[in-house]
Amino acid sequence: MKKLLAVPTALMGLGMLLGSGSALAATTLTIGTVNNGDMVRMQALSKTYSEQHPDVELRWVVLDENTLRQRLTTDISTGGGQFDVVTIGAYEAPMWGRKSWLMPLEKFSPTYEVDDLMPNVRRQLTVDNKLYALPFYSEGSITFYRTDLFAAKGLKMPEEPTWTQIRGFAEKLHDPSKNVYGICLRGKAGWGENMALLTTMVNAFGGRWFDEKWEPQLTSPEWSQTVNFYVDLLSKFGPPGPSSNGFNENLTLFNAGKCAMWVDASVAGAFITDKTQSQVPDKVGFVKAPREVTPKGSSWLWTWALAVPSSSKQQQAAFDFIQWATSKEYSTLVAKKYGISAMPPGTRLSTYANAEYMKSTPFAKVTQEAIQTANPDSPTLKPVPYTGLQFVTIPEFQAIGTLVGKSLSGVLAGTSKADAELKSLNEQVQRTMKRAGYPKK
Structure with missing residues (x-):
């Protein structure tokens, strides 16, 4: 420490x-x-x-x-x-x-x-x-994209994109020879870093952390599909070394004009449109966080x-x-x-x-909608015994999220395979939950 x-x-x-x-x-x-x-x-x-x-x-x-x-x-x-x-x-x-x-x-x-x-x-x-506690600032997750790069390729970003569409855009926009990467996403380990993004992706693909009996679901098809999709997306169309990038690192990359798209906290809007910090302040569009099989829980x-x-x-x-x-x-x-x-x-x-404020702030409307429509009490397509969109509101989650985040950051870095890691993680999380006395009576 x-x-x-x-x-x-x-x-x-x-x-x-x-x-x-x-x-x-x-x-x-x-x-x-x-x-x-x-x-x-x-x-x-x-x-x-x-x-x-x-x-x-x-x-x-x-x-x-x-x-x-x-x-x-x-x-x-x-x-x-x-x-x-x-x-x-x-x-x-x-x-x-x-x-x-x-x-x-x-x-x-x-x-x-x-x-x-x-x-x-x-x-x-x-x-x-x-x-x-008193809120200092609040955020949903939204999609930032380079309007100039989209226009140059004749692409149009939907107001409510899917992750499949995002991947298609990333493939077309990825141009590392010009220091432009198709997409930037969190890869740095941490329950509030890579797992904040990955949990909303799992939600969007129809998955969940636990079933109604508090059995971990990391070996479910939804988790496998999400993690493999995420690793493939960043490995092919992301910046070098994505497993080291959290919010601040990706903000720096986007401000330097190196990200064609970025899905992250809406609060970043104030920085990427600031002419004193960003090289692309007037070339950014804002839409909802990507969904896939469901919009439920797709934005934190x-x-x-x-x-x-x-x-x-x-x-x-x-x-x-x-x-x-x-x-x-x-x-x-x-x-x-x-x-x-x-x-x-x-x-x-x-x-x-x-x-x-609303007139001067291009990301205000999508931020407001993301915050107002988020429902932590019903975060997933399938029923769950917990609340929370990008986390599970139980004391054990901090340790669980940290464990899973570290392992999946390693998968992104190429040190292990997704499905084998998810199987091992599922067993570890299951032991943690049993030691903690779940399901609680």
Whole structure:
């Protein structure tokens, strides 16, 4: 497990700003967050919060997604108290809330407007009518594609493509001699990395993680078809070394103009249309995530949210900070600094009621539809005993998803064959579930 990372260079100015007044700071908040673009913006803009709260010092622990989850899970489950604010998602929030590991969020500031939070997002962070985290941004998975490359080949992207159609496009657009790859997809191991994509693909092909009796289904025809399709697609029409690529790596590739298509989190729209970051900001189209035999569960629903651990000794100050970071005021600050399309997506009804935002943001409509239509309570074609679209909302899934993600990343890298690996994984998952006492009575 990695030690705390140093504060990024971009934040040194914040540290210097606080340094002169640190002796006056009565409260120090330690914030654990992921190194995604929107969180980097939050860190930069937190200077405004510090100016408004000179008695609060902010200390940032910035980690990659997999390492962050390990650190936070260990600290929260043991009551370690290292963090005052944690960045978690729709997987952790309900389970940790039920275990009383998180502070229930009540008595909001009168200006916060909690009822402006999108209902489908708020529901993912709520247990027994109590909110345990506030959404920083939310996303569905959608398809990004290069409109100029499609036009040059005389191709037309459907509003609701299938994976079979996507493969056909990838074959026609793949041109590595010009540093253009037919498709970019997550291959990096992790239950929230490659398995987020692969689970929605399995859903789209009609599969599921478990049957109604909690028997794992990794040897089913649907899993075999999905994994073999995925490996073949990326091996033939993806960039070199796809097993090393997660969200951030594929974002870099797309921004460099090297991906003809990319299926991933809708939040990427703000970055690939940003002229300061992307080489193709005005050459991108947006449609729904691919389906295949069914649209059910073919797009994920995820929320990166901010919560306050019950072990924090600075709960009120931490609650004040997460209200600021998820407020309409903060969204306005982002819009002024980075442009209106950079406002945190998928969290507030008022964002999508803003005519200027909808007009200026080409990915807004498909993002809104993906979030509003996602149904974690009915994620698959066949019946299942669990909730969750790109994950299974049980404590054991973090370990299971990590195990399967690592193995299938190896399959993508060519170290093993898909069907043999799925057979072995099915047996391992079956043992894990039996040890955990499934099916629960």
